[in-house]
Amino acid sequence: MIDVDKAARIVLRHKIGLGSSRIDFANSLGKIIDEPIMADRDIPAFDRATMDGVAISHKDFVTANKGTFKITGIQAAGALPIKIKNAGECIQIMTGAALGKTVDTVVRIEDVVIKGDLAIITVGNISKGQFVHAKGSDKQQDSLLAHPGQIITTDLLATMASVGKTSVRVVSPPKIAIITSGDELVDPDKTVNDYQIRRSNDLAIYSLLCSYGAEAEMIHVKDDEKLIMQNIRKALKTFDAVITVGGVSKGKYDYVQTALAKLGATKYFHGVEQKPGKPLWFGSLKDKPIFGLPGNPVSVYISMLRYVIPWLELSLGVKPRPIITAILDQDVSINPALTHFVLVKTYLDASACLRAKPVANNTSGDYTSISSANAFIELPAGHPVYKQNGLHRVWLYKNETI
Numbered sequence: 510m511i512d513v514d515k516a517a518r519i520v521l522r523h524k525i526g527l528g529s530s531r532i533d534f535a536n537s538l539g540k541i542i543d544e545p546i547m548a549d550r551d552i553p554a555f556d557r558a559t560m561d562g563v564a565i566s567h568k569d570f571v572t573a574n575k576g577t578f579k580i581t582g583i584q585a586a587g588a589l590p591i592k593i594k595n596a597g598e599c600i601q602i603m604t605g606a607a608l609g610k611t612v613d614t615v616v617r618i619e620d621v622v623i624k625g626d627l628a629i630i631t632v633g634n635i636s637k638g639q640f641v642h643a644k645g646s647d648k649q650q651d652s653l654l655a656h657p658g659q660i661i662t663t664d665l666l667a668t669m670a671s672v673g674k675t676s677v678r679v680v681s682p683p684k685i686a687i688i689t690s691g692d693e694l695v696d697p698d699k700t701v702n703d704y705q706i707r708r709s710n711d712l713a714i715y716s717l718l719c720s721y722g723a724e725a726e727m728i729h730v731k732d733d734e735k736l737i738m739q740n741i742r743k744a745l746k747t748f749d750a751v752i753t754v755g756g757v758s759k760g761k762y763d764y765v766q767t768a769l770a771k772l773g774a775t776k777y778f779h780g781v782e783q784k785p786g787k788p789l790w791f792g793s794l795k796d797k798p799i800f801g802l803p804g805n806p807v808s809v810y811i812s813m814l815r816y817v818i819p820w821l822e823l824s825l826g827v828k829p830r831p832i833i834t835a836i837l838d839q840d841v842s843i844n845p846a847l848t849h850f851v852l853v854k855t856y857l858d859a860s861a862c863l864r865a866k867p868v869a870n871n872t873s874g875d876y877t878s879i880s881s882a883n884a885f886i887e888l889p890a891g892h893p894v895y896k897q898n899g900l901h902r903v904w905l906y907k908n909e910t911i
Contacts, residue, residue, distance in 0.1 A: 510780035510787075512890065513815070513848045519777050520791055520816045523798050524824040525749050528681040534669050537661045539722045540679035541825045546655040546665075549672045551645035555590075556608040560640040563621055563628045564602040564612040566593070567637035573597055576630035580623075584608075599628050608641060615640035658826040660721070680825050684724045686744035687711045689754040690765060691804065692732045709876055710754045710802075710809045717813050721821055732756075734764040738772055745797050752817065755804030758788045765801055766790060774799060782890055783848045786811045806875050811850045811885060814904045835865035835886060835903045837895060845893045852882040855903060865903055883907035 511519075529543040558564065565578055578599035582591040590609030591600050600612060601623075608615075614637055622629040648654065654672065655665055661679070669677060694708045695701055711727040718725040728744065730736045737756070744751050756765030757779070766779065774794040779801075781789045786808040790801030798820070802812045822829055835855055843849040853865035868882040884905045888895050895901070 510782055511778050512782045516778055516781045520820050521823055529678050530681055531676050531678045534675050534677050537677050537679055538666055540661050542659050543657050543680045544678040545653055546674055548648045548650055548652045548654055550650050552648040553642050556644050557642040558602045558604055558606050558615045559642050560615055560617040561604050562615050562617040563599040564608055564615050565599045566612055567614040569596050570635050578628045580626045580628050658828055682722045682724045684748045685718055686726055686748040686751045687714050688728045688740055690730050690732055690737055690756050734768050737764050737768040745794055750798045752800045754802050757790045757801040833903050834900050835863040837899045838864050838866040839897050841895045843888055845891055848890045849888045850885040853884050853886045854882050855884050
């Protein structure tokens, strides 16, 4: 048995190499970009009006000091900029329209009275350049907009569209098999007996993997060593990695660990000094990583957040999630021989500090207890009691702070 940090280091040493491919940007949401995204021109590409109103030369306003301008044209968004030829002239302009070089300031329509072809400015204080989004003020041409390793989100997708990036090179998604075993498990849409459980672990894992663009497949087999061996062997032919759920403890029907041994898998560790998730198994076969997760829901979630997701991020080239700490809301007693992961609900206190309130659960629990929390707080081995107001790392799985 090894400690948590050593287990995590071993897992990260076995990242997988992934290729890349170029795809249509419209199909890239959730993928990982594998090339820099650059600005093809200044952003904005021209001086742009941010309000409806009139465009003037600020110099004319200062020197004339009358506030009355002659309207010589109407400037719509997307049209070639209109030029004024004489002092005291202005252009009626719409939001998003381009300003030509002869005007530099916009007076909003609320501060103007239009009488025929005259615009009478009703305010006395006009700042040069007001209500103008200056050319290149957001980004200069050839500026870096996104770097390799970023997940393509809706805002990045829109950014690519704005710079004409209609195809993008993305990291090839890893293919990961999720193999669950257990005669007590039935499909979610089936009627269950009092002694049966609906499958949910594989769906939780599937969802976490898919959030990183992975291609995951759920496979369920009965508690039969030969069937487990067959499905693992088959999965290793077409998938980049395998995650098994259940069957790694010391029960009579826990066949996964023996199946892996008979298949010739290399075991890097079996057992981590942690609670929950102590029976965690990790190894490989034919250079393909295999994670043997315990079958309890809280153990599954801990194993995914603490080991599998960091491994996946490293394999994809994604920037690791930042380390987040929170203040423990109350005293917590633990077995000092083990690192404990405690379900918590985080919230911001009056000083805007992140605090973590432990959520009552039955240790290995179920998804109802996980749903009532939003994170795990990691309490390292070596201390029987962790006092209130101590600062510790938290592993968030929902973006909730209140």
